[in-house]
Amino acid sequence: MTEADHTVATVADTVRAVDIDADLDGRSVIAVVEVPATSANLGPGYDALGVALDVPMLAVAREPGPQRVTSHGLGAGELPTGEDNLVWRAVVAWCERVGAAVPDVSIDVHSAIPLERGMGSSSAAAVAGLALGRALVGGPGGNADVLELATQLEGHPDNAAAAIAGGLVACLPEGGFQRVTPDPGLVPVLLIPTTRQNTGHARGVLPVEVPLQVAAANGARAVATFAGLAGLLPLRADAMVDELHEPPRLAIMTTSGQLVAGLRDAGVPAALSGAGPSVLALLDDPSRLTLVTDVVDAVDGAVEVLVARWNLAGARVLRAPVPA
């Protein structure tokens, strides 16, 4: 299966229907974790704000099989199957952190999170591996160690924090984050172009320095965006405007630029999702979806419209070994 063959919505249904207790080739299940997709930045909250969405990744550890990692769903056929796979590297990172021997397991990953689309696939993979490692070998509970290791693997904390805790998060520069429940009256809609954007590359186009006034204005809008998403104030389209990372990124992602501009012109709060190319729009009334589809119909390039829901649970252990 290639990503072009299936929509995120149909693959998400397939992943939700996976029988996580099924043996495979006689190899029984040892541990299972589920991790959500995420949308980071939310406009002005570069490397700081993130939300979790109901698009799942499942990682199932079984007795060892022919390869270390097998990917199903989105990413199958292109992701590494050996010890260089990010999910496995995260399992190893957790074991090293807690001083445990790395267990000899094979992992099946079932993912509906498309690669390099700005929906946090790499963070989900890292958090899945760390959570699976903890389920397999134990170690400290809480979020701190998982977030620290995921941030090391990723280079930024925003997706990882949302993937760990679910909901809406604000990451603090010195580490850690604060989480709130996003406004249940807001509907997150993802516009997912078929094109891809490697996050590392999209970080490389950003300026090293910005003027003080730009930084100050961005900070003000980030506060208004967080308050709006948390349901404390109405979410305004002009609050989600960013001047740090979106201008250089939208200059290299034409369809995303058209989507963001069209949505904001229509008064719909919207932002580049993560490093793109997907775009996140927020609707305070589901009937406003036609405003979104009108903008999508007007742009160049194919775009999937995914009406999503908030994920509030974050990373969950669905099966774990019974302690001896």
Ligand SMILES: Nc1ncnc2c1ncn2[C@@H]1O[C@H](COP(=O)(O)OP(=O)(O)O)[C@@H](O)[C@H]1O
């Ligand atoms: N299911 C997965 N298993 C292993 N690695 C993954 C998985 N999903 C994503 N990755 C890794 O993350 C990379 C994509 O990360 P990135 O460029 O940050 O885009 P995204 O916006 O999707 O996070 C992939 O090329 C791969 O290396």
Ligand SMILES: N[C@@H](CCOP(=O)(O)O)C(=O)O
């Ligand atoms: N803050 C990061 C977020 C990247 O998210 P992704 O889903 O595109 O990996 C950034 O803007 O680089």
